[in-house]
Amino acid sequence: MTNHDEAAPVRPSTLAWVRRHLGPGERIVRAETLHGGATADMRRLTIGTRDGGTRHLVLRSFVDPTRQGPAEDLLHREAGALTALTGTDVSAPALVAVDPTAAHCAYPSLLMTHLPGRTVLADEGLETRLPLLARQLVAIHAVRPAVRPREYVALTTADTVVTPETADPAVWNAAIDVIRPPAPRYEGRFLHRDFQPGNVLFGPPPDDPTGTADPRITGVVDWAAASWGPTDLDVAHCSTNLALLHGPQWGLRFTETYQEAGGTLAPTAAERLYWQVRAPLAFSEEVQWVAQPWQEAGRTELTTPTMEERLNAYLTSLMHSPN
Known part of the structure; x- marks a missing residue:
């Protein structure tokens, strides 16, 4: 895997956990930091598919304590929300896996699908x-x-x-x-x-x-x-x-x-x-x-x-x- 990231690389235990939730023949080929988050480390993972294409997942990891409460609680709530939103009129990521207590990952983490688009903070428009x-x-x-x-x-x-x-x-x-x-x-x-x-x-x-x-x-x-x-x-x-x-x-x-x-x-x-x-x-x-x-x-x-x-x-x- 190539790490395109000025921050610390994704820990081996976390990568191993992610791999267990990939499809047959898929592999992690890149990890990039997603900026703008205030409560957790966000990484976009590029996944090489069996047919030679790529898709993206997002890894959310709580490395440090947060003002919002324990990471375990936050990840349980996010997993529940993503599940509840499936099939609704609200476009949200799909839950892939969650490890709220860091039983398998280096830090409490959640894996979800990647949505297209970008945040827009400019006054224009x-x-x-x-x-x-x-x-x-x-x-x-x-x-x-x-x-x-x-x-x-x-x-x-x-x-x-x-x-x-x-x-x-x-x-x-x-x-x-x-x-x-x-x-x-x-x-x-x-x-x-x-x-x-x-x-x-x-x-x-x-x-x-x-x-x-x-x-x-x-x-x-x-x-x-x-x-x-x-x-x-x-x-x-x-x-x-x-x-x-x-x-x-x-x-x-x-x-x-x-x-x-x-x-x-x-x-x-x-x-x-x-x-x-x-x-x-x-x-x-x-x-x-x-x-x-x-x-x-x-x-x-x-x-x-x-x-x-x-x-x-x-x-x-x-x-x-x-x-």
Whole structure:
């Protein structure tokens, strides 16, 4: 196998595990790092097939501890989500194998099929991509799995929020007070829990391989946080990502676009605000961590001060919005 990777090569025990899940006559011919992930090492494996062709698989390995919880739990959830999505209107990788406890691999790992397409983080073309993102999220929330994933977990509390130094303390204190009471009652739905542009793949339409026409979504990846909970959680999370990536106005626009696409949010303005502000308040604890993969993908202007400024502006707009 040729290793085209500036990082450490895939460990022999992991390669042996992968080989056990290949077809007759198949072999691993290349391993490449996939950049942009924030929680795990991602490798694209080129597999030589029996007829002389190639196909690709993706290896996800949790080398270091994560902020999201134990690797075993995350991999069980991702495996369950990929299984639940089989045969639905949501294009997601197909599960090949999973070793959540590293019984066979060097690290807890999951092997899945590779989807075509690429992430798009540029400001250009956002007007076209926004309704595509909204319709995709509506489709995710329409999935009714035979086995529900675990109930969502919100780690941020009113006492853990980190207010940026340049933020308006009055606005942030008011927003923190919004999430002090218990969460509103909700009707549960299947959630991605990290639905945002970095986890959505785009490609040109099949009849336009040059990519000059409008793009289409070719898949949604990173299902390790899949959960059961209110649709507002996914919408608020994506809206906050869009506000940080492209500007506060786009966070508000996505919420509207999701509803225009047929999505349903909490019934009252107060309930919607609870979920809306919870997302940016959670981001305040890890702005630098969120920005890193975007900077590595080319958005070098998204420095920590810029992100904090946009986060403050977005939270301010939410608190002043009629909802």
